[in-house]
Amino acid sequence: MSIVSDGEVVLTPTDLEEIAGWVWSAFLSEDGAMMSPLLADAPLDTDGEIVHASVAVHGAWNGQILLELTEETALDVSRAMLQTNDVSPEDVTDAVGELVNMVGGNVKSLMSSPSALTLPMVMSGKVKHRATHAVSEVCRADLEWRGKPLRVSVWSSTRENENGGTP
Amino acid sequence: MKILIVDDSRVMRQIVVRTLRQAGFAGHELVEAANGVEGLEAVRTHAPDLVLSDWNMPEMTGIDMLATLRASGSQVPFGFVTSEGAPEMVGRAEAAGALFVITKPFTPEGFQEKLGPVLAGV
Numbered sequence: 042m043s044i045v046s047d048g049e050v051v052l053t054p055t056d057l058e059e060i061a062g063w064v065w066s067a068f069l070s071e072d073g074a075m076m077s078p079l080l081a082d083a084p085l086d087t088d089g090e091i092v093h094a095s096v097a098v099h100g101a102w103n104g105q106i107l108l109e110l111t112e113e114t115a116l117d118v119s120r121a122m123l124q125t126n127d128v129s130p131e132d133v134t135d136a137v138g139e140l141v142n143m144v145g146g147n148v149k150s151l152m153s154s155p156s157a158l159t160l161p162m163v164m165s166g167k168v169k170h171r172a173t174h175a176v177s178e179v180c181r182a183d184l185e186w187r188g189k190p191l192r193v194s195v196w197s198s199t200r201e202n203e204n205g206g207t208p
Numbered sequence: 209m210k211i212l213i214v215d216d217s218r219v220m221r222q223i224v225v226r227t228l229r230q231a232g233f234a235g236h237e238l239v240e241a242a243n244g245v246e247g248l249e250a251v252r253t254h255a256p257d258l259v260l261s262d263w264n265m266p267e268m269t270g271i272d273m274l275a276t277l278r279a280s281g282s283q284v285p286f287g288f289v290t291s292e293g294a295p296e297m298v299g300r301a302e303a304a305g306a307l308f309v310i311t312k313p314f315t316p317e318g319f320q321e322k323l324g325p326v327l328a329g330v
Contacts, residue, residue: 067313068223122219124226136219142264143312146291154296158264160216 052151057182057193060147064140065186069121079183085109085190087169094137094163096145100156103198104179106145108137110191112165117187134163148195175199209327210237212256214247214273215289216265220312224260224289231319233327244268248276251284258326263290263297271304278305285326289314
């Protein structure tokens with residue numbers, strides 16, 4: 042699944058699609074709605090108000106895994122995971138955090154080891170993620186669930202910039 | 209039969225409960241705890257027949273909880289339900305005394321495969 046090049050593990054968008062697909066099909070497919078690569082040419086508007094969930098990996102590989110989706114989609118995935126419409130804002134944070142935790146745990150297993158996974162962090166609002174000298178995007182997957190776009194991305198960081206949070 | 213579910217995510221505890229039911233393990237008494245510290249207390253209070261625990265949790269991790277249990281002499285059957293499925297994590301879990309590791313995301317079939325023999329032997 043992953044390719045090792047000069048000691049650096051290279052993760053592909055297909056890997057991310059596959060991992061996210063496992064997570065979604067296990068816990069979010071009760072109504073038959075499956076995760077798929079983004080079909081419409083309308084990726085997530087990351088300039089708008091969105092929910093950002095991340096986990097960091099520290100160790101032989103340092104980086105972060107990020108899940109971004111609209112607040113409406115975050116509410117929908119929470120309702121689907123709990124199988125009830127009666128969800129609190131805490132449930133939404135919890136559910137989205139668990140999703141990125143599962144994606145992150147599986148990404149971690151493909152990267153150089155040993156390493157440790159942090160607890161998930163979830164934020165809402167306008168957050169801009171950009172590459173710096175210490176952080177760079179390894180790959181991303183623009184996906185679609187129930188016709189709504191969402192994005193999963195993996196960022197590699199140097200040890201100086203490994204204190205969690207978003208890139 | 210009493211099963212203790214330890215996970216800091218309420219959503220995940222709900223999914224574990226649902227998956228136990230879907231896997232044919234309905235009817236067991238279920239107890240929940242939100243981290244390793246609460247889990248240790250729940251083992252003392254409820255004397256479960258099986259512990260299903262997350263790995264990464266605030267306050268106390270699942271692996272530290274397991275080590276504390278074994279150091280205190282408790283041999284309660286213990287399995288991890290975690291996103292940490294890398295071989296070295298499975299090795300650490302088994303070395304600490306875990307019976308199995310179920311990797312998230314999981315399925316009812318995965319629960320049947322790992323829990324069936326354990327629950328049959330309790």
